Amino acid sequence: MLSYFARRLLQLVPALFLASVAVFAIVRLSPSDPAILLAGGRQSSPATLAAIRAKYRLGESLPRQYLAWAGGALRGDLGESYRLKQSVSSMIAQRLPLTLQLILMSMLLSLAAAVPLGVIAAANKGSALDRIITAFALAALSSPVFLTGIVGILVFAYYLGWLPAFGSGEGFFENFRYLLLPSAALALNMLALSLRVTRNGMIEALGSNYVQTAIAKGLPRRSVLLKHALRNALIPLFTVAGLQIGFLLTGTVLVEYTFGIGGIGSLLVNGIQSSDYPVIQGATLFVVAFFLLVNLAVDLLYAAIDPRIRYS
Amino acid sequence: MSELLKIEGLEVSFDDPAHRGEGGVARAVRGIDLVLGSNESLALVGESGSGKTAAVKAIMRLHDPTKTRVSGRIALEGRELSAMSEREMEGIRGRLVSMVFQDPMTSLNPVLRVGDQVAEAVSLSRGLNRRSARAVALELFAKAGIPSPEALFRRYPHEFSGGMLQRAMILIALAASPKLLIADEPTTALDVTVQVQILELIERQRRELGTALILVTHDMGVVAERTERAAVMYAGRIVESGRTLELLAKPLHPYSEGLLDALPRPGTRGEKLKTIDGFAPSVFEEAPGCPFAPRCRYVQRPCLAEIPALTEAATGRRVACHRARELDLRGIA
Amino acid sequence: MRRRGSMAAMAGPATIVAGILISAIVLVSIFAPIAAPYDPDREELSSSLAPPSSAHLLGTDRLGRDLASRLAYGGRTTLLSALLVVAISTAVGTALGLVAGYRGGWVDSLLSRAFDVLLAFPALLLALVVAAAFGRGIENAIASLSVVYVPMITRLVRSACLVERKLPYVEAGRALGYSSARIMFRHILPNVAPLLLVQVAIDFGYSILDLAAMSFLGLGVQPPVSDWGAMLADARDSLLVAPRLALAPGLAIMIVVVSFNLFGDGLKESFERRRRR
Numbered sequence: 001m002l003s004y005f006a007r008r009l010l011q012l013v014p015a016l017f018l019a020s021v022a023v024f025a026i027v028r029l030s031p032s033d034p035a036i037l038l039a040g041g042r043q044s045s046p047a048t049l050a051a052i053r054a055k056y057r058l059g060e061s062l063p064r065q066y067l068a069w070a071g072g073a074l075r076g077d078l079g080e081s082y083r084l085k086q087s088v089s090s091m092i093a094q095r096l097p098l099t100l101q102l103i104l105m106s107m108l109l110s111l112a113a114a115v116p117l118g119v120i121a122a123a124n125k126g127s128a129l130d131r132i133i134t135a136f137a138l139a140a141l142s143s144p145v146f147l148t149g150i151v152g153i154l155v156f157a158y159y160l161g162w163l164p165a166f167g168s169g170e171g172f173f174e175n176f177r178y179l180l181l182p183s184a185a186l187a188l189n190m191l192a193l194s195l196r197v198t199r200n201g202m203i204e205a206l207g208s209n210y211v212q213t214a215i216a217k218g219l220p221r222r223s224v225l226l227k228h229a230l231r232n233a234l235i236p237l238f239t240v241a242g243l244q245i246g247f248l249l250t251g252t253v254l255v256e257y258t259f260g261i262g263g264i265g266s267l268l269v270n271g272i273q274s275s276d277y278p279v280i281q282g283a284t285l286f287v288v289a290f291f292l293l294v295n296l297a298v299d300l301l302y303a304a305i306d307p308r309i310r311y312s
Numbered sequence: 313m314s315e316l317l318k319i320e321g322l323e324v325s326f327d328d329p330a331h332r333g334e335g336g337v338a339r340a341v342r343g344i345d346l347v348l349g350s351n352e353s354l355a356l357v358g359e360s361g362s363g364k365t366a367a368v369k370a371i372m373r374l375h376d377p378t379k380t381r382v383s384g385r386i387a388l389e390g391r392e393l394s395a396m397s398e399r400e401m402e403g404i405r406g407r408l409v410s411m412v413f414q415d416p417m418t419s420l421n422p423v424l425r426v427g428d429q430v431a432e433a434v435s436l437s438r439g440l441n442r443r444s445a446r447a448v449a450l451e452l453f454a455k456a457g458i459p460s461p462e463a464l465f466r467r468y469p470h471e472f473s474g475g476m477l478q479r480a481m482i483l484i485a486l487a488a489s490p491k492l493l494i495a496d497e498p499t500t501a502l503d504v505t506v507q508v509q510i511l512e513l514i515e516r517q518r519r520e521l522g523t524a525l526i527l528v529t530h531d532m533g534v535v536a537e538r539t540e541r542a543a544v545m546y547a548g549r550i551v552e553s554g555r556t557l558e559l560l561a562k563p564l565h566p567y568s569e570g571l572l573d574a575l576p577r578p579g580t581r582g583e584k585l586k587t588i589d590g591f592a593p594s595v596f597e598e599a600p601g602c603p604f605a606p607r608c609r610y611v612q613r614p615c616l617a618e619i620p621a622l623t624e625a626a627t628g629r630r631v632a633c634h635r636a637r638e639l640d641l642r643g644i645a
Numbered sequence: 646m647r648r649r650g651s652m653a654a655m656a657g658p659a660t661i662v663a664g665i666l667i668s669a670i671v672l673v674s675i676f677a678p679i680a681a682p683y684d685p686d687r688e689e690l691s692s693s694l695a696p697p698s699s700a701h702l703l704g705t706d707r708l709g710r711d712l713a714s715r716l717a718y719g720g721r722t723t724l725l726s727a728l729l730v731v732a733i734s735t736a737v738g739t740a741l742g743l744v745a746g747y748r749g750g751w752v753d754s755l756l757s758r759a760f761d762v763l764l765a766f767p768a769l770l771l772a773l774v775v776a777a778a779f780g781r782g783i784e785n786a787i788a789s790l791s792v793v794y795v796p797m798i799t800r801l802v803r804s805a806c807l808v809e810r811k812l813p814y815v816e817a818g819r820a821l822g823y824s825s826a827r828i829m830f831r832h833i834l835p836n837v838a839p840l841l842l843v844q845v846a847i848d849f850g851y852s853i854l855d856l857a858a859m860s861f862l863g864l865g866v867q868p869p870v871s872d873w874g875a876m877l878a879d880a881r882d883s884l885l886v887a888p889r890l891a892l893a894p895g896l897a898i899m900i901v902v903v904s905f906n907l908f909g910d911g912l913k914e915s916f917e918r919r920r921r922r
Contacts, residue, residue: 142902147895209418217433218406246767272777280777307468
């Protein structure tokens with residue numbers, strides 16, 4: 001188990017390296033002068049430009065520039081946004097808790113809805129209930145997350161007045177109210193895949209030989225469903241977890257934008273919209289690193305749950 | 313010896329929309345009658361597709377009710393099973409009747425420890441809490457001849473060999489000391505060397521507990537010293553039944569003769585193995601006449617016209633063949 | 646030579662309905678210039694935010710522009726862009742997949758490695774980053790999404806190819822002296838086509854969602870051109886007063902994506918049914 005962990009950790013390194021190179025290249029690929037881009041694209045004083053040139057070593061060769069930048073990144077220095085007059089890392093640190101809370105709430109809501117629905121659909125396979133659930137999943141999947149968000153705002157914030165429409169509050173618990181709508185919108189979007197995987201997993205488990213053995217033992221149907229079938233059915237969820245995380249990140253960006261939430265997603269979008277390159281670079285690198293780490297965590301969790309994986 | 317199991321006119325058919333062109337209904341079991349006394353052992357022999365597995369699964373109602381039609385009477389200790397609710401069946405499964413399946417690798421839950429799965433069966437039947445059930449299960453492990461029982465108890469199915477797993481399955485099936493054990497091809501997926509051990513384990517356990525046994529197999533060789541009676545199935549029907557030793561020495565049905573002929577025997581080295589030409593009729597088919605007729609070397613006109621009924625040919629011997637009285641068939645000594 | 650029969654699939658009812666819906670929407674979009682009652686950019690500030698009436702079927706937006714016409718024209722933009730994304734990514738992805746799957750070797754290893762990493766990342770995020778590097782606009786959006794969709798298609802075609810190349814008809818072709826290109830394109834490809842078609846249908850749906858998302862963020866189509874995503878963004882200002890401004894393009898997106906998904910699922914089912922026979 002430990003060796004598996006070590007191996008996966010090592011695999012992380014080249015991926016991170018490639019990602020960092022790509023992020024680094026964004027600014028350098030553009031036809032404009034990197035210094036101007038890094039300054040935020042506006043008219044900056046020659047002094048500022050000179051300072052930028054020095055800091056990012058723009059005079060030197062590309063590999064050296066990369067090393068300087070990457071070195072800084074490893075130390076926690078992701079550059080400074082001249083437009084916003086703040087260091088990128090501090091902005092990320094400030095906004096991180098909110099995004100994390102959003103992500104967590106979305107994941108939990110999504111699983112809390114998808115798994116039971118998937119089990120019910122599978123247990124009643126072919127019935128009208130199954131078809132309704134599947135149709136619901138299809139509709140949820142096909143609706144853009146910002147549309148669901150807007151409809152949510154319309155219904156729950158404007159018409160019913162139950163929840164706030166935009167922004168965020170202070171601290172974890174107050175944020176709960178603000179983040180409920182956005183995470184619900186996001187969860188709705190994501191649950192289609194988990195639902196289908198759970199349903200397929202359950203159907204396969206229910207048709208398996210070991211479930212037949214469990215029934216032959218005289219186990220009550222509920223035990224068979226929950227203790228034997230479900231445990232196996234949940235395993236494929238981990239296989240698609242990587243895809244889910246991708247959906248999640250994309251959705252987070254869109255949802256934060258739609259609901260005016262000051263998280264890392266909106267930081268990235270605003271950065272792109274205003275061509276604030278230090279922000280774009282820093283935020284993108286952070287998101288990619290986060291993505292890779294979460295993937296690793298999921299893989300490890302998978303190995304912990306399915307004993308057969310540890311030997312591969 | 314009292315009557316434990318009585319099956320009358322059992323029919324099992326499956327809906328198969330993929331074969332709509334042929335009627336869409338696969339008739340796997342076409343009316344069988346069976347009687348089994350308590351503590352008796354019976355072999356149910358037939359090739360794959362003969363309906364033997366479908367028949368025994370019907371006893372425990374393991375078929376998918378949405379796709380399967382089961383009719384006929386199945387009485388266990390006098391109680392009619394087809395009239396029971398699912399709840400009542402749950403009470404019977406594992407306790408009165410148990411089953412050991414063909415492939416132990418897929419018949420155990422891959423993500424649960426083997427010991428826990430055995431303990432589960434123990435606790436279900438004896439109402440023990442987790443700890444006591446585990447202790448009992450561990451004892452059973454040892455008694456079943458599983459080496460280093462403590463170590464293996466905590467392991468997962470994929471860490472076991474097929475033979476070991478099948479032992480665990482047998483323990484699970486017998487945990488509640490059921491009155492009837494159904495073993496559906498318990499050795500087919502195992503090495504030849506292990507097969508004997510498994511069959512012996514079943515035999516030992518069953519004598520100890522006084523359990524009746526239905527041993528389902530396609531291999532006549534397995535049957536010889538293991539069961540008191542045997543019934544041969546072909547195309548969903550029983551074509552011959554009687555005491556095992558008598559049947560093997562002198563079969564009354566051409567199919568049984570063919571099966572025995574096909575067994576490799578010492579002293580026949582270098583000879584081509586005998587087979588029965590042709591194929592079994594399709595489960596969708598409804599041909600008139602004896603289902604074995606197309607492949608029978610003794611076939612005559614009446615065979616094609618009417619399905620022979622299972623009739624008593626001698627005491628304790630029944631056969632479904634129009635020409636049973638005339639034919640003098642070869643068995644194995 | 647074709648290993649299986651013609652590609653005409655036996656469609657289920659859902660597939661047919663989906664197909665009809667898609668055709669209807671496509672037709673409306675193609676004939677937008679004729680069918681739309683108004684010029685979509687024509688502003689009539691006096692009738693700003695007018696509710697549905699006989700003059701304006703779906704009412705007007707904040708600048709007095711006819712919503713129905715904007716919907717039709719917007720659909721045109723959205724669908725056309727999606728078509729481009731799917732066409733480009735499928736063409737490139739198929740070519741790469743065939744080469745990787747059939748020839749194998751270092752090309753295959755390289756591509757597979759690179760694409761495995763790429764596949765992990767979500768399409769939209771990559772497209773956003775490209776927009777950051779190369780600027781906004783619908784052309785960039787289309788280009789970046791096309792690039793991002795390629796790995797999935799490549800992987801699909803590659804695995805199908807790996808299966809096909811072991812089959813007798815490929816050996817026969819080689820024995821007859823057919824060139825690799827000929828075998829790949831004229832023989833293997835038709836057998837891979839069914840799977841590809843399913844993916845294409847699903848990709849259509851995804852590209853519409855991704856394109857709409859980019860336009861919603863202001864990084865896709867740029868004014869004065871508009872598509873459904875941009876319309877959704879515009880609608881936010883008048884959300885309380887005229888929710889239909891958001892619901893119309895939103896529902897349009899949903900209906901089209903559902904149709905494509907249903908169509909793709911239906912195709913997949915009928916192909917699997919045929920294969921089982």
